[in-house]
Amino acid sequence: MEKYGAYSEVGKLRKVIVHRPGLEMRRLTPTNCVELLFDDVIWPRLAALVPAFEALRVRSAWAGYYEMNAFDHNGLAGALPGWDNVYTACGFSGHGMQQAPAVGSALAAVIARGASSAPPLDALSPRRLLEGRPLRENNVI
Numbered sequence: 001m002e003k004y005g006a007y008s009e010v011g012k013l014r015k016v017i018v019h020r021p022g023l024e025m026r027r028l029t030p031t032n033c034v035e036l037l038f039d040d041v042i043w044p045r046l047a048a049l050v051p052a053f054e055a056l057r058v059r060s061a062w063a064g065y066y067e068m069n070a071f072d073h074n075g076l077a078g079a080l081p082g083w084d085n086v087y088t089a090c091g092f093s094g095h096g097m098q099q100a101p102a103v104g105s106a107l108a109a110v111i112a113r114g115a116s117s118a119p120p121l122d123a124l125s126p127r128r129l130l131e132g133r134p135l136r137e138n139n140v141i
Helices: 023-027 033-049 051-055 093-112 127-131
Strands: 076-079 087-090
Touching: 033 051, 076 093, 087 093
Parallel strands: none
Antiparallel strands: 076 087
8 A cells, every 4th residue: 555645854744735636737747847837836826825926937847756765764775685686775765866876886885795985784774674673863954
């Protein structure tokens, strides 16, 4: 069963903006989301609430998946429990680009049974999900 919701990486959510999707959402793709979502959905509603938004226009935007590990909001990297030759590096949410070089180097070393100057992957092991050991971040920025 898939789990949907609004989550925070830094604590309790105080406010959440919710939009009930209408037919306009079915037309959205990563290549047309800027024009359709902002121009056809968000901007008219903002302009109706605050007339000064009438002059507001998008200068640039990006859309894509935001993968996340719902267990503890930290990445999973290393061997999959129960498999001798299956490895993963996923679920890093917004941290992926920051941690990718080190995780890639360490995971390549694990797979090739070599050495890496990157920190070990033990804390990111997928096994922690099976053992109920969340990895907690104390300094989320």
